[in-house]
Amino acid sequence: MLGEGILLKFNNTILQSILRLGHGFLDLLYPQDCLTCGCMIPDDGELRHLCPSCFLEVELFRSPCCYLCGIPYQGMVSGPRACPNCLELKPSYNEGKTVFHLHGPMRALIHSLKYEKGTFALVDLVAVVLMSPGLQEYLTGATLVPVPLHPWRHLQRSYNQSELLARMLSRLVPGTRVENLLRRVRWTGSQTRLSRQQRRENLRDAFALRKETTIDPHNRYVVLDDVFTTGATLNACALVLRDAGAVNLDMVALGHG
Template identity: 35%
Template sequence: MVKMVSPLFQITNFLHRHHRCMLCRLPVDTPDQHWCQPCLARFPRTPYCHGCGTTTLTMTEYCGRCLTRPPPWQRCYRLGEYRFPLRQLVHKFKFGHQFWLARPLGTLLAQAIPEPAPLLLPVPLHPWRQLTRSFNQSTLLATAIAEATGSRCQPDLLRRTRHNPAQHQLNKAQRQTNLRDAFRLRKPIVRPSSPLPSHVALVDDVVTTGSTLSVLTRLLLAEGVERVDIYCLCYTPAGK
């Protein structure tokens, strides 16, 4: 069977045919090496809580906050904190239309996931917001992770039904109100009775309060999914 490669990801190989680091632009050895070792060593790899993603002193299953109020999902996997160089890379990826960053970032994140979910669902954008941005960064990221892990990405299963203000503009209470009845699960047309797998992962670029992911997780759990994980590039505390 011939493996089909997305045209978006073919651009990555085109851009890196001269084998240069994506941060410092110095030469690297192979086209699959997206960053040189000195730059890669600067990626934040701090220990964190596998519940909410917040930075901790040591790697832990649940921090004190999650022990008191556990998140609705089971595990959260991230690359690091929202600071250099991830902050700059995410900004270029999300707002600078450098969509080819999805593959190296997604591949790097995939290496931190010991048991990948068989189905990856990107956090959806409202059609109007996706039209103005021209792409959904979470879909590209989920596609890259799926390619690296052998999972399946289904970007059209979740849909956003209301065009709300952007979450980063709101405080925690406003975020929860903003998301009320904002998402729906699209029922399959061909096999409407086909169940979702027991293990599903939601993919997003940055996690702050987790309000959006909580709503989507509960939506999936109500449909019979037993385990929901979160895959994200960065975690950042609210207000940063």
């Protein structure tokens, strides 16, 4: 847990700065050029770092979709239906939503936030979440539980991107709050090259409940991450919460892919 208290304080400072500084000052730091095509972004654009034509490439997920991971289905579907990946995963959460396919401009925003210390991307990512049909209602009143980073990864990145997303969302969605209930107790390395089965094995016992935290079975908990790939990470987190007594337990992630 080396330095975690300091890091969390630092995270809050970043977030408060983003919200307090407003458009003008951020634009000095990050000129209004589109992150993916480099063109100038008009003042009335939907997003701050993607131009209107790049934003047109963004497909927000709409129903019908898998009730466990949010991936959309083609055509008409009657009743809740799970995709083959989720049927195999058998998640510990009751339902889940994702917001967009992880490709193109949205991938670039996530990549900036995650690997290039691009906290400027938060504003657009949260804006897209709030534009997603039904997402705001889905989050309303929930306790958001960010997927934690290993302390060393946290130190390296200087913030947990999922926590920053959760904190910004909690300021904008009524009745929502953030609780850091989980900690990563085992270094799992990068999972990008692992198969579904290997990811699951790799994540076994990787998370635990933080000390001196309690689960209120009356609360609705929503585990939140920036990306859903196979669901193994989110499910490993949900399993810890379920074992600790969470009953009303769901999942949300931004990018699917």
